[in-house]
Amino acid sequence: MPPMGTPGAGPIDQTYTSFPAVKTEELLSVLQEMGLAVSAEDVAKPQSAMVQRVYMAFLDTLAGTLPDMLDARRDEACARMEHSEIFEDGIAWLLFYREVRAMMDAATVHDFHLQDLTRPHPKRFKRHMSALVNFFRFRSDRLAEFDELVLDTEELENRRLDLEEGSEQVRSALDALAAQRRDEEPQVHALRERNLALSDQLLRLKKEQGKLLGEVDALKGEKAQLAQHQSDVQHELHTVHTELHKLQARLAARPDDVRRQIADLHTQAAQERAGVRDAEAKAAALADKLQVLAQLDTDVAHAHAALEQIAGALERIARETRILDEAQHALAAHEEERAALEARHAELARETEHATHALAARRDELEAQRSASQARLDALTARLGEVSRTRKERHALAELRTNEAQAVEQEIESVLQAHEAHYAKMQRDKDALCRTAAAYMDALTRALAHA
Structure with a gap:
């Protein structure tokens, strides 16, 4: 803080101002x-x-x-x-x-x-x-x-900075999704081709299944007919056995007729056995076809499971594609916002540069x-x-003058003291002389009074 009370010149004339005066x-x-x-x-x-x-x-x-x-x-x-x-x-x-x-x-x-x-x-x-x-x-x-x-x-x-960081994260996620998609593209193509092959195979199997189901229905009808025919043959055999017992009972009476009837019955039985063997062969073929149909049902079930897996994979791929599209839209929005922020930042940079130039000019x-x-x-x-040098010289001169003044003052003081002593002595002499004169005047007065 500067010292107070430094001297200065008189007041300076007031000039006009461009700012309002305050109360x-x-x-x-x-x-x-x-x-x-x-x-x-x-x-x-x-x-x-x-x-x-x-x-x-x-x-x-x-x-x-x-x-x-x-x-x-x-x-x-x-x-x-x-x-x-x-x-x-x-x-x-x-x-x-x-x-x-x-x-x-x-x-x-x-x-x-x-x-x-x-x-x-x-x-x-x-x-x-x-x-x-x-x-x-x-x-x-x-x-x-x-x-x-x-x-x-x-x-x-x-x-x-947050948007740039988010943009980098989204870009990294998009790059990861794109890399994963590129890595999964061969698998997806293979799954699509397999799906097409399985679809074609499924169509063929469905057609074959339709044919086989038609054949099964036909064989079931034929089986029912054969079963009915077998029951009829068995009934006829039972009837033949019954008749045979009857004929055996009457064999003693007419052996030639019985033999002829037996021969006829044997012929008929042989024919029936041949028909039964044909029916059994058809039944065995039908059983083989039923086994093939069962295997076909198993293959169809496996094909359905594979199709469901493929459908799940396709759904997952579609979901990831939607996520990728949304991320791309978000990235585009971030890019637009980033462009706006960069424009604002450029404007602020220009303002800062202008202020810097102004500050530099002011500096x-x-x-x-x-x-x-x-x-x-x-x-x-x-x-x-x-x-300061002049003041030192003046200080030295002043000190010399002060010493001389002190010597003069001491001399004056000694003279004054001597004067005071002389004055006191003269005062005492004056008082003694006054007393002597007074006594003389009194004595003279008394002498004149007696005379």
């Missing part, structure tokens, strides 16, 4: 928000110490410059000088004035001088406070907008001002060194 109440409200206890009388009659505290608070709020930072810069500048204690106050003042001057330039006040800190003028102080309050409001409004833009940018950046301008201020500081430092 004293509004200024006091802003200063109270900044933690400064300033009254209306302080604003009406500004003092150097109060003004410096106010400007230091605005430096802290608007520029982020703290007293410790100024002290550190002062110590750094004085560290390279001999007898730095002589220059500390002057350098501190120059650093503080340079920071305040830069802040006032940013607030569109270009006629700020050192005496506005050391010997403030009420009207100029009020005008400078109006500029800083308007600049503070503008900065607060823009700071909120800037913070909002920063948050939106961070949110968009995080969303872009160059401030650097030029800093160089000019540094040159002025160097000149002032040289002037301060010259003044």
Whole structure:
């Protein structure tokens, strides 16, 4: 913090401004928000110490410059000088004035001088406070907008990163599905060909099954006929046996007729046996056909199971195809959103680049001002060194004069003491002479009275 009470020149003429003037109440409200206890009388009659505290608070709020930072810069500048204690106050003042001057330039006040800190003028102080309050409001409004833009940018950046990560995951999943699909394509083609072959075989088997079922129905009908014929033959055999017993009973009476009947019966029985053998052969062939039909039913069941497996595989492939299509649609949507975000990011990048260029221009301008201020500081430092040397010479001369004055004072004091002693002696002599004269006058008066 710079020292208080450095002398300066008289007040400078006030210039016109492009910003609105603020009322004293509004200024006091802003200063109270900044933690400064300033009254209306302080604003009406500004003092150097109060003004410096106010400007230091605005430096802290608007520029982020703290007293410790100024002290550190002062110590750094004085560290390279001999007898730095002589220059500390002057350098501190120059650093503080340079920071305040830069802040006032940013607030569109270009006629700020050192005496506005050391010997403030009420009207100029009020005008400078109006500029800083308007600049503070503008900065607060823009700071909120800037913070909002920063948050939106961070949110968009995080969303872009999430979308890129999700896009990478979807792309990886799609690549995995595509690779799995490519790997399964030979199996799918084989299953399709097998499905077609099994379908053709199933159609052939169905046709053959239809034929065999027709033959089975025909054989069943023939079997029923043969069974009926067999029962009829058995009934006839039973009848023949019955007749044979009867004929055997009558054999003794007519043997030739019986023999003839027996021969006829044997012939008929042989024919019946031949018919039975044919029926049994047909029944055996029918049993073989039934066994073939049973095997065919088993093959058809296996074919149905294989068809169900193929249908499940086809359904799974169709489901995975739908999932792949949905993933491709989602990827397309992500790509569109990513393109929009990239456009927004490019726009923000352009705005950031513009702001960077503006900041660089402002930095160059401030650097030029800093160089000019540094040159002025160097000149002032040289002037301060010259003044310091002159002050040392004057201090030495003053010390010499002081020693001479002290010697003269001591001599004067001794003369005064001698004078006082002589005066006291003369006073005592005067008193004694007065007493002697009084006694003489009394004696003379008495003598004249007696005469």
